[in-house]
Amino acid sequence: RSGEMAKLTQLIDNEVFRVYATYATIVLLKMMLMSLITAYFRITRKAFVNPEDTASFGKGESAKKFLRTDPDVERVRRGHLNDLENIVPFLGIGLLYALSGPDLYTALLHFRIFAGARIAHTFAYLIPLPQPSRGLSWVVGYAVTISMAYKVLKTALYL
Amino acid sequence: RSGEMAKLTQLIDNEVFRVYATYATIVLLKMMLMSLITAYFRITRKAFVNPEDTASFGKGESAKKFLRTDPDVERVRRGHLNDLENIVPFLGIGLLYALSGPDLYTALLHFRIFAGARIAHTFAYLIPLPQPSRGLSWVVGYAVTISMAYKVLKTALYL
Amino acid sequence: RSGEMAKLTQLIDNEVFRVYATYATIVLLKMMLMSLITAYFRITRKAFVNPEDTASFGKGESAKKFLRTDPDVERVRRGHLNDLENIVPFLGIGLLYALSGPDLYTALLHFRIFAGARIAHTFAYLIPLPQPSRGLSWVVGYAVTISMAYKVLKTALYL
Numbered sequence: 001r002s003g004e005m006a007k008l009t010q011l012i013d014n015e016v017f018r019v020y021a022t023y024a025t026i027v028l029l030k031m032m033l034m035s036l037i038t039a040y041f042r043i044t045r046k047a048f049v050n051p052e053d054t055a056s057f058g059k060g061e062s063a064k065k066f067l068r069t070d071p072d073v074e075r076v077r078r079g080h081l082n083d084l085e086n087i088v089p090f091l092g093i094g095l096l097y098a099l100s101g102p103d104l105y106t107a108l109l110h111f112r113i114f115a116g117a118r119i120a121h122t123f124a125y126l127i128p129l130p131q132p133s134r135g136l137s138w139v140v141g142y143a144v145t146i147s148m149a150y151k152v153l154k155t156a157l158y159l
Numbered sequence: 160r161s162g163e164m165a166k167l168t169q170l171i172d173n174e175v176f177r178v179y180a181t182y183a184t185i186v187l188l189k190m191m192l193m194s195l196i197t198a199y200f201r202i203t204r205k206a207f208v209n210p211e212d213t214a215s216f217g218k219g220e221s222a223k224k225f226l227r228t229d230p231d232v233e234r235v236r237r238g239h240l241n242d243l244e245n246i247v248p249f250l251g252i253g254l255l256y257a258l259s260g261p262d263l264y265t266a267l268l269h270f271r272i273f274a275g276a277r278i279a280h281t282f283a284y285l286i287p288l289p290q291p292s293r294g295l296s297w298v299v300g301y302a303v304t305i306s307m308a309y310k311v312l313k314t315a316l317y318l
Numbered sequence: 319r320s321g322e323m324a325k326l327t328q329l330i331d332n333e334v335f336r337v338y339a340t341y342a343t344i345v346l347l348k349m350m351l352m353s354l355i356t357a358y359f360r361i362t363r364k365a366f367v368n369p370e371d372t373a374s375f376g377k378g379e380s381a382k383k384f385l386r387t388d389p390d391v392e393r394v395r396r397g398h399l400n401d402l403e404n405i406v407p408f409l410g411i412g413l414l415y416a417l418s419g420p421d422l423y424t425a426l427l428h429f430r431i432f433a434g435a436r437i438a439h440t441f442a443y444l445i446p447l448p449q450p451s452r453g454l455s456w457v458v459g460y461a462v463t464i465s466m467a468y469k470v471l472k473t474a475l476y477l
Contacts (some may be wrong), residue, residue, distance in 0.1 A: 017422040018317035021255045022281045025311050032301065036243060052204065052287050062239040078367065084402060086252060087304075091251045092409045096339045099330045128370050142350065143427060152343050158336035171417045177476035180414045184470050187407040191460065193404060208396065211446050243402060250410045271477075 017105045020098035023111035027087050027118055034080035037126070038073060045070040051102050079125040083118065088137070090114055097148035100155040110144050117141035172185060175266045179257035186246050186277055193239035196285070203208035204229040238284040242277065245297070247274055248304050256307035259314040269303050276300035334425045338416035341429035345405050345436055352398035355444070356391060358410055362387040397443040404456070405462050415466035418473040428462050435459035435466065 016114035024106055041047070047070035048054050055064040094114075098107065124134035171175055187200035200206070206229030207213050213222040253273075257266065285291035329335055365388035366372050372381040392455070412432075416425065435458035442452035 012255075012260065012315050015317060018315040020346065021259075021311055021315035022317050024251050024306050025255060028251050029305075029308055031244075032248050033305065035301070050234075050287065050293075052290050052293070064474050075368075076367060080244065081240075081399075084247065085349075085398065088247060088406060088409070089350050091247070092342050092346050095254075095329075095413075096343060100339075101330065104220060128368065132372050133372070134368075142353070145350065146347075149343050149347055152339055154328055156339035156343075157338040158333060171414075171419065171474055174476060177474040180418075180470055180474035181476050183410050184414060184467050184474075188408050188464075188467055190403075191407050191463065194460070209393070209446065209452075211449050213450070214449060235420065243406065247406060250406070254413075 015104050016098050016102060018100045019104070019107050019111055020094055024091055024094060026089065027115050029120065030115075030119060031080070031083040031087055034076060034083060034122075038076045038080065041070065041073045041076055045072055047073050075128070076126065079122060082121070082125070082138070086118065086141055086145070090141070092151060093145055093149045096152045096156065100152050102151060110148055114141050114144040117144065174263050175257050175261060178263070178266050179253055180223055182274045183250055183253060186249065186274050189274075189278060189281065190239070190242040190246055193235060193242060193281075197239065198237045200229065200232045200235055204231055206232050234287070235285065238281060241280070241297070242286070245277065245300055245304070249300070252304055252308045254309060255311040255315065259311050261310060269307055273300050273303040276303065329376060333422050334416050334420060337422070337425050337429055337468065338412055341433045342409055342412060345433050348433075348437060348440065349398070349401040349405050352401060354442075356398065359388065359391045359394055363390055365391050393446070394444065398442060400439070400443070400456070404459055404463070405436065408459070411463055411467045411470060414474065415469045418470050420469060428466055432459050432462040435462065455471045 012021065042053075044056075046066045047068050048066050049069075051063075051067060054066045057063045057066055094111065097110070102110075117137045120134065121134060121137040123129065124137055129133070171180065189198050201212075205216075205225045207225050208228075210226060213225045216222045216225055253270070256269070258310075261269075276296045280293060280296035280300065282288065283296055287293070330339065360371075362386045364375075364385050365386050367387075369381075369385060372384040375381045375384055412429070415428070420428075435455045439452060439455035439459065441447065442455055446452070
């Protein structure tokens with residue numbers, strides 16, 4: 001058992017894999033933050049979607065008026081869904097990229113740019129910044145993922 | 160080749176990794192179940208979103224009335240999206256956590272509590288149970304994921 | 319360090335793992351394509367959701383009329399969400415399946431059928447094809463994922 005554990009430790013000790021672990025965790029924590037921001041806006045804007053969530057505001061019509069959509073809540077939710085759509089491909093393709101034996105500095109470049117682009121995307125969406133801020137940050141993250149996918153397919157292609 | 164295969168087998172033979180494989184599969188199967196529940200409610204409530212899905216109910220106006228939203232369908236869909244938002248971070252961070260060399264019993268504790276919390280969250284959402292049942296089960300799963308992220312960053316941090 | 323790198327290279331050199339890397343990357347790229355198709359329909363149908371996205375069409379009422387939903391945009395978005403709901407389980411369970419030591423030809427069969435089913439599902443959704451095309455392609459991808467989950471739990475179960 002200690003031999004097996006040593007092998008797993010070697011994986012997490014590999015520098016490229018550590019870079020992946022670090023940035024994957026950072027972008028996932030950033031995505032998880034969207035849930036807290038949604039909850040914050042739901043509570044401060046009093047805009048809920050489930051009847052059981054408004055029970056503390058009283059019964060019947062007095063509580064029903066809080067079952068409504070709010071533009072700020074919907075904006076955060078769109079940012080959250082955009083994160084899912086872009087961070088899921090990054091997680092999968094990034095893991096395979098980290099295992100495909102890239103140069104450490106090339107890998108660092110890919111992961112840093114992706115994380116930076118997604119953090120910029122969140123600010124551009126939530127503030128909101130005028131376009132093309134959000135569009136550009138989205139494109140940068142997308143392009144980094146495509147670049148990693150190219151490396152994975154070049155290294156591993158087996159149809 | 161048999162040497163390589165042996166190494167892969169060692170990964171799946173590692174006890175902590177087996178625990179991750181077991182609970183990751185369980186929560187993903189639970190999430191997949193949401194698709195079946197959505198389909199069940201769409202069919203029994205006759206509430207569809209795509210015109211081609213109502214073709215068997217006849218043509219024109221008689222079929223069009225089934226293109227509608229239903230509160231039960233929407234509730235399951237919200238539970239499904241909440242699963243995606245929380246199970247995706249668990250999958251990524253949990254994998255890295257399992258590779259970061261945690262103690263077997265600490266790992267078991269994390270994975271069991273996360274799976275239990277998400278199963279409780281589903282019951283709380285679908286029955287629905289009065290709050291704070293759903294809120295608390297959500298917080299527990301979230302906190303377990305944060306705890307694993309902390310261990311990953313402590314072990315692997317490489318910016 | 320070169321010893322560790324060699325071990326990582328061995329993982330990506332394993333044939334079953336290469337098959338997983340190839341098909342996981344293909345279905346993720348296919349999913350990412352949905353973002354581009356959504357953007358294409360938003361621009362050609364002039365149907366946006368964020369006020370800042372319509373600023374280039376002028377100010378006030380003249381731009382506000384482009385903040386609307388469009389059936390083609392909504393259809394692509396539903397296809398995209400369906401991808402997330404099905405490709406996330408495939409990514410996680412497929413990775414564990416690839417590490418559970420399956421026969422190469424059995425693994426190829428699983429991954430090829432899943433990728434084919436999801437590509438067929440996209441065509442069935444976007445054209446759209448009459449049912450049960452979309453339903454059947456969805457069921458095939460779902461069944462392949464369940465089959466892999468069974469193998470993972472049979473190999474790795476550790477509760």
